[in-house]
Amino acid sequence: xxxxxxxxxxxxxxxxxxxxxxxxxxxxxxxxxxxxxxxxxxxxxxxxxxxxxxxxxxxxxxxxxxxxxxxxxxxxxxxxxxxxxxxxxxxxxxxxxxxxxxxxxxxxxxxxxxxx
Amino acid sequence: xxxxxxxxxxxxxxxxxxxxxxxxxxxxxxxxxxxxxxxxxxxxxxxxxxxxxxxxxxxxxxxxxxxxxxxxxxxxxxxxxxxxxxxxxxxxxxxxxxxxxxxxxxxxxxxx
Numbered sequence: 001x002x003x004x005x006x007x008x009x010x011x012x013x014x015x016x017x018x019x020x021x022x023x024x025x026x027x028x029x030x031x032x033x034x035x036x037x038x039x040x041x042x043x044x045x046x047x048x049x050x051x052x053x054x055x056x057x058x059x060x061x062x063x064x065x066x067x068x069x070x071x072x073x074x075x076x077x078x079x080x081x082x083x084x085x086x087x088x089x090x091x092x093x094x095x096x097x098x099x100x101x102x103x104x105x106x107x108x109x110x111x112x113x114x115x116x
Numbered sequence: 117x118x119x120x121x122x123x124x125x126x127x128x129x130x131x132x133x134x135x136x137x138x139x140x141x142x143x144x145x146x147x148x149x150x151x152x153x154x155x156x157x158x159x160x161x162x163x164x165x166x167x168x169x170x171x172x173x174x175x176x177x178x179x180x181x182x183x184x185x186x187x188x189x190x191x192x193x194x195x196x197x198x199x200x201x202x203x204x205x206x207x208x209x210x211x212x213x214x215x216x217x218x219x220x221x222x223x224x225x226x227x228x
Contacts, residue, residue, distance in 0.1 A: 009156070033214050045206065045219040091158065095214045103149060103174060104217060108158035 002027050004094050006107035013082050014115050021077040021110045023092030032096035034068065034075045035104065039089040051075065082114045119143070120220035122207050128226045135194040137223050139207030147213055148190035150182065153204040165190055166213070197227045
């Protein structure tokens with residue numbers, strides 16, 4: 001079965017703090033893809049990153065970084081020096097085919113509030 | 117830039133009405149998806165289509181149907197709207213199933 005768990009429902013930080021959003025996934029596939037999306041208050045989901053299961057290198061893009069660890073089935077997302085504009089709901093998602101499913105499985109999302 | 121548009125941002129319908137939600141993408145993507153988003157539940161897949169006239173049920177297809185007569189357009193139909201279908205509906209498209217999906221702005225549907 002495929003499953004994505006985002007245990008943190010809501011996180012509140014003060015601007016300039018670092019924050020890590022957790023994502024744990026389950027799949028029997030050996031080839032799969034992981035994603036992060038951002039949903040700002042306007043509502044439209046914005047794609048942030050895709051990672052395939054064979055690439056465990058961490059990725060950094062500006063203030064954003066992602067830590068993929070197959071050993072713990074986790075794909076965590078860190079925002080360094082958070083800003084008010086980072087306030088959004090963040091979704092982790094999995095694309096795998098072990099159950100025959102061909103669409104993404106999303107986690108329930110983590111709402112991040114960055115206070116000024 | 118990929119653009120996915122949805123016919124309405126906000127919609128209010130009465131119980132029992134037939135409701136059409138339309139989605140159009142302009143990137144010649146093979147795959148299109150309809151999700152519903154409810155607080156605490158994340159995004160749940162209703163239906164997806166991998167080609168014109170081809171569709172596959174998602175996690176929660178009951179009470180919904182879909183139509184894809186042209187590659188760029190994917191419609192979600194609520195045959196007889198009910199109050200428990202009050203939700204945010206999101207459309208998405210992707211070139212390949214494993215690619216990132218591009219989302220529309222969403223339609224917030226209220227059924228009274």
